Amino acid sequence: MxxxxxxxxxxxxxxxxxxxxxxxxxxxxxxxxxxxxxxxxxxxxxxxxxxxxxxxxxxxxxxxxxxxxxxxxxxxxxxxxxxxxxxxxxxxxxxxxxxxLIEGCYLVRDGSPLQDNAEVDQAGRTVMVGKGSAYDLYLTRELKAATILRAPSSPAVVQSFVDENAEVAAGVKQQLEADAARLGGLRLLPGRFMVIxxxxxxxxxxxxxxxxxxxxxxxxxxxxxxxxxxxxxxxxxxxxxxxxx
CATH class of the missing domain: 3.40.190.10 (Periplasmic binding protein-like II)
Incomplete structure (x- = not known):
């Protein structure tokens, strides 16, 4: 050719x-x-x-x-x-x-007190991300007080968030929405914390x-x-x- x-x-x-x-x-x-x-x-x-x-x-x-x-x-x-x-x-x-351009969002349980992205970075909070993902790299730099936990992959974030009882899951908006609909009892915080x-x-x-x-x-x-x-x-x-x- x-x-x-x-x-x-x-x-x-x-x-x-x-x-x-x-x-x-x-x-x-x-x-x-x-x-x-x-x-x-x-x-x-x-x-x-x-x-x-x-x-x-x-x-x-x-x-x-x-x-x-x-x-x-x-x-x-x-x-x-x-x-x-x-x-x-x-x-x-x-x-x-x-x-x-893709939005990065946070997901929490329905009963979580968190209502805004700015509330996530507090001492004692745990945030689950996909190991080595864009969210992992970004949040590792940006989060100063919260603790980052790492799932094996981005698609495994929400299941790891549930299994390890983390307070927040971070990832691709569409993946989080799909997992929330599948599992129930979960919601996305409004807005986005980054644009990928x-x-x-x-x-x-x-x-x-x-x-x-x-x-x-x-x-x-x-x-x-x-x-x-x-x-x-x-x-x-x-x-x-x-x-x-």
Whole structure:
């Protein structure tokens, strides 16, 4: 298949001859498994579209947590990935501008005295997050008094919150809403405590031209309506397409 990108740029992304895309199944906004058990979602659609632009085949390297997905790109076991932008993750990875914005929210029990996000960071409070997630990294920096507890993955946060009797669960708004509806007796605090900027990334070693090509691809996908259409096609509500860089 022909490609408009220089051969050197294509080669920078495909040292194995294929585009290896690191996929995190721990964020339901980006990816999950379909009825056939195969990965599907916005990130998979973008990975395939970028492979098509490069003129190569795509290989999905699938993980259950964001932390493992990040580590794969840092270790160059994958050529691109889909992550929340965070300073710690920037070590060894070069990010594009975001393509999707996601709200991070808090969940509590119906009987909790907490009514506002600002009330969470108090001594003695326990906050459950997914280990290595964007929320974990952010709240580790921001919370000064509350104690952070870590679930094995983001999808396991609410169950861990229940099992360990934590006071607050933190995560993707849509995941928390779904778990609250499933389990009952739970509610989200109003508003959000952070906005997660979901971007694509590639190992820093791949060079400036490769980074520029990936950044341009993301802008094209936003401007063309590709990202918006993918969100709609996969039934994702509550996530917004990021503005142009």
């Amino acid at each position: 022909s490609t408009a990108l220089p051969a050197a740029t294509v080669g920078a992304f495909t040292p194995t001859g294929r585009l290896r895309a690191s996929i995190n199944l721990g964020n339901p906004i980006l990816a999950g498994r379909g009825a056939d058990g195969q990965p599907q979602g916005v990130s998979i659609d973008l990975a395939r579209a970028f492979a098509q632009r490069l003129g190569v085949e795509v290989e999905l390297v699938v993980f259950d947590t964001a932390g493992k997905s990040v580590d794969a790109v840092k270790a160059e076991q994958a050529d691109i990935g889909f992550f929340a932008i965070d300073p710690l993750r920037g070590e060894g990875i070069r990010f594009t501008a975001p393509y999707v 900027q979901q971007a694509m990334g590639t190992p820093a070693s791949r060079g400036a031209e490769a980074q520029a090509a990936l950044a341009a691809f993301v802008e094209d996908m936003k401007a063309s309506g590709f990202v918006a259409e993918a969100l709609q096609r996969h039934g994702i509500a509550g996530a917004a397409v990021a503005p142009a860089a």
